[in-house]
Amino acid sequence: LTCVESVRKKCLFVTDSARDLGLERFDVFRGRAELFAEDAAATKEFDLASSRGVGRPAESLPLIFPLLRAGGLARVYVPLSEVETAEKDGSALGWELVESFGSALAPIVVQSWRKR
Numbered sequence: 001l002t003c004v005e006s007v008r009k010k011c012l013f014v015t016d017s018a019r020d021l022g023l024e025r026f027d028v029f030r031g032r033a034e035l036f037a038e039d040a041a042a043t044k045e046f047d048l049a050s051s052r053g054v055g056r057p058a059e060s061l062p063l064i065f066p067l068l069r070a071g072g073l074a075r076v077y078v079p080l081s082e083v084e085t086a087e088k089d090g091s092a093l094g095w096e097l098v099e100s101f102g103s104a105l106a107p108i109v110v111q112s113w114r115k116r
Contacts, residue, residue: 001018001023001025001026001027002026002027002028002029002046003026003027003028003029004028004029004031004033004036005028005029005030006030006031006032006033008030011028011030014028015028033051033054033060033063034063037063037064037066037067045067045069046067046068046069046072047068047069047072047073048068048072048073048074048075049064049067049068049072049073049074049075050074050075050076050077051063051064051074051075051076051077052076052077053077054076056078056082056085056086056089057076057078057086057089057090057093057095057111057113058086058089058090058092058093060074060076061074061076061089061090061093061095061113062093064076065095065115068115071114072114072115073098073112073113073114074095074112074113074114075110075111075112075113076110076111076113077108077109077110078108078109078110078111079107079108079109080102080107080108080109081107083100083109083111086111087111090111090113094115094116095113095114095115095116096113096114096115096116097111097112097113098112098113098114099111099112100112
């Protein structure tokens with residue numbers, strides 16, 4: 001499991017929480033998602049990548065895809081106001097929307113995408 005976070009305080013919290021939970025093989029990359037994608041793109045080692053607060057899918061999906069193994073899943077959090085745009089952006093990038101669900105408790109939709 002790898003967490004990418006640019007805020008030092010959040011990195012420390014996640015690291016401490018993982019240790020307290022006894023999680024093994026857990027890494028925290030302190031930096032922006034764009035930098036992590038550049039560093040890790042050659043590996044294509046992840047089955048799942050999730051982004052929140054990175055930007056619209058047109059911005060986040062190109063960062064995520066190089067990190068995924070073949071058939072890997074990208075999960076993005078999309079504000080309700082941007083769902084239609086996100087679906088157009090994802091399709092234009094060659095992604096297939098495989099799941100979309102929301103909650104009455106939060107004004108977001110979680111979308112799962114696979115590269116076609």
